Amino acid sequence: MRRFGAQAGVFFRxxxxxxxxxxxxxxxxxxFVYKILLPVTQILFFVELGVYATGRQxxxxxxxxxxxxxxxxxxIFGVIATVANERQYGTLPLLLASPANxxxxxxxxxxxxxxxxxxxxxxxxxxxxxxxxxxxxxxxxPVLGLCVLVTSLTTAGLGLMFGSIGLVMRDAxxxxxxxxxxxxxxxxxxxxxxxxxxxxxxxxYGLPLTRGIQAAREAAxxxxxGHVSGLLAGELLVGSLYALGGxxxxxxxxxxxxxxxxxxxx
Amino acid sequence: xxxxxxxxxxxxxxSMRLRVVSTWAYLNWLVFPLIFTALGLFVLGRPGAxxxxxxxxxLGGGLIGYWGIAYLxxxxxxxxxxxxxxxxxxxxxxxxxxxxxxxxxxxxLLFGILAFVPTVLFAYLGFxxxxxxxxxxxxxxxxxxxxxxFMTIALTLTPLFALWRWAFSFLNGFELGVYILxxxxxxxxxxxPWAQGVGDLLAPTWATxxxxxxxxxxxxxxxxxxxxxxxxxxxxxxxxxxxxxRMVGDRARVSxxxxxx
Numbered sequence: 093m094r095r096f097g098a099q100a101g102v103f104f105r106x107x108x109x110x111x112x113x114x115x116x117x118x119x120x121x122x123x124f125v126y127k128i129l130l131p132v133t134q135i136l137f138f139v140e141l142g143v144y145a146t147g148r149q150x151x152x153x154x155x156x157x158x159x160x161x162x163x164x165x166x167x168i169f170g171v172i173a174t175v176a177n178e179r180q181y182g183t184l185p186l187l188l189a190s191p192a193n194x195x196x197x198x199x200x201x202x203x204x205x206x207x208x209x210x211x212x213x214x215x216x217x218x219x220x221x222x223x224x225x226x227x228x229x230x231x232x233x234p235v236l237g238l239c240v241l242v243t244s245l246t247t248a249g250l251g252l253m254f255g256s257i258g259l260v261m262r263d264a265x266x267x268x269x270x271x272x273x274x275x276x277x278x279x280x281x282x283x284x285x286x287x288x289x290x291x292x293x294x295x296x297y298g299l300p301l302t303r304g305i306q307a308a309r310e311a312a313x314x315x316x317x318g319h320v321s322g323l324l325a326g327e328l329l330v331g332s333l334y335a336l337g338g339x340x341x342x343x344x345x346x347x348x349x350x351x352x353x354x355x356x357x358x
Numbered sequence: 359x360x361x362x363x364x365x366x367x368x369x370x371x372x373s374m375r376l377r378v379v380s381t382w383a384y385l386n387w388l389v390f391p392l393i394f395t396a397l398g399l400f401v402l403g404r405p406g407a408x409x410x411x412x413x414x415x416x417l418g419g420g421l422i423g424y425w426g427i428a429y430l431x432x433x434x435x436x437x438x439x440x441x442x443x444x445x446x447x448x449x450x451x452x453x454x455x456x457x458x459x460x461x462x463x464x465x466x467l468l469f470g471i472l473a474f475v476p477t478v479l480f481a482y483l484g485f486x487x488x489x490x491x492x493x494x495x496x497x498x499x500x501x502x503x504x505x506x507x508f509m510t511i512a513l514t515l516t517p518l519f520a521l522w523r524w525a526f527s528f529l530n531g532f533e534l535g536v537y538i539l540x541x542x543x544x545x546x547x548x549x550x551p552w553a554q555g556v557g558d559l560l561a562p563t564w565a566t567x568x569x570x571x572x573x574x575x576x577x578x579x580x581x582x583x584x585x586x587x588x589x590x591x592x593x594x595x596x597x598x599x600x601x602x603x604r605m606v607g608d609r610a611r612v613s614x615x616x617x618x619x
Contacts, residue, residue, distance in 0.1 A: 121524055127533035134532040137543075138401075144544035145402045145411060266381055273393045283400045 246331025
């Protein structure tokens with residue numbers, strides 16, 4: 093029990109420190125530009141594109157998909173930057189030298205961004221409600237909320253995976269940009285996954301967001317928890333696998349760096 | 359004048375050399391346009407979609423890439439000058455700032471216009487989509503007018519990136535808003551009237567409208583007026599730019615904080 097308490101202490105201290113030192117958007121102006129202006133214009137762009145292509149009756153399909161995809165804004169950009177910035181700011185050797193539990197410190201990198209991702213989606217959904225008349229009366233709001241939470245966690249899992257790659261790459265934010273926009277194509281955000289070629293569909297279901305968005309659309313239509321539980325379980329499994337893969341990669345790169353004395357040589 | 363031309367060519371050459379080794383430039387030139395082309399064609403190219411819808415999917419990604427390079431990459435170029443410690447030198451040389459920026463922006467435009475090559479090829483090979491009825495003369499003129507509008511906007515706003523770092527962040531965050539207001543991937547006619555009014559104040563909106571009109575059968579009878587509107591607004595931007603350059607030059611020298619801005 094004492095050991096668990098100590099690890100929890102490490103987790104929360106690490107979460108707090110990464111927030112004050114590594115959170116990308118910790119200024120009012122930065123937060124407004126990248127967490128409000130960019131998400132709102134993204135929703136507007138894709139909803140208007142969808143309305144032009146398919147008619148105004150489908151605005152909510154695009155609005156909801158893009159609001160959920162905003163979890164990737166924090167989960168991908170935020171988490172990748174949080175992990176990769178350790179190298180850029182010269183704190184990676186200190187982190188690698190510390191005796192703290194690696195899994196705990198690694199997972200703590202995602203915590204603030206998960207919370208931030210949820211906040212971004214709530215803001216995005218508010219935009220969809222106000223501008224496009226999303227009617228939540230018939231929705232199962234608690235299940236929709238659960239979908240948002242799960243999707244935020246799973247995109248952060250993907251972010252942890254790519255963040256680890258960022259430990260050995262100078263421009264990790266490039267990976268973040270490419271992954272973020274690719275998710276718009278392959279995860280059923282703006283059109284059904286079934287329209288993709290079969291091989292790409294297989295990739296879609298191996299990524300976070302795909303099942304989460306599907307579940308959120310069903311919850312918005314009033315589906316019960318039992319109805320979407322399979323999708324959410326699959327989403328959680330995918331996200332956990334990415335987080336685990338990221339951790340394994342992190343440990344591998346840590347060992348590699350330690351053996352070669354390369355912590356600051358990337 | 360000859361000296362200015364030499365300085366502009368030199369800035370063009372250096373910016374191109376930096377660009378061909380920049381990962382960001384390829385991201386803006388190749389990766390993002392292809393992603394947006396795929397997105398546009400998947401959304402707009404539903405079974406039974408009309409040719410005019412498909413045109414937006416085919417050219418939209420290229421327009422986004424062109425804009426991204428012409429404008430955002432130009433802004434990034436100024437940030438790079440700051441990080442490399444050469445921004446003060448750019449301001450301190452006897453050559454006027456606009457001459458150097460003009461050379462850099464011409465490099466951006468040349469690189470950016472190439473974004474249409476991979477996107478149109480991708481649309482054709484990946485989606486079997488091609489432009490239905492191009493009027494070559496009108497298309498080329500519209501593309502020329504569009505290039506002029508991009509150049510004047512870049513020339514007007516780039517010095518602001520030198521003076522205020524947040525100006526670039528703000529416009530970077532509003533990138534998708536520009537796609538909406540300029541009608542890069544769908545006509546501005548689908549927007550609310552007030553948004554159409556804002557879009558009409560932007561020169562690329564008129565040029566983009568003309569570009570799309572030149573690719574579908576029937577075209578548009580008002581296309582010459584749209585070219586004139588685009589060029590007229592661009593000239594207005596240049597008038598604004600004259601005062602902008604004076605203001606930026608003065609403020610940069612008074613504060614002496616270019617590297618810290």
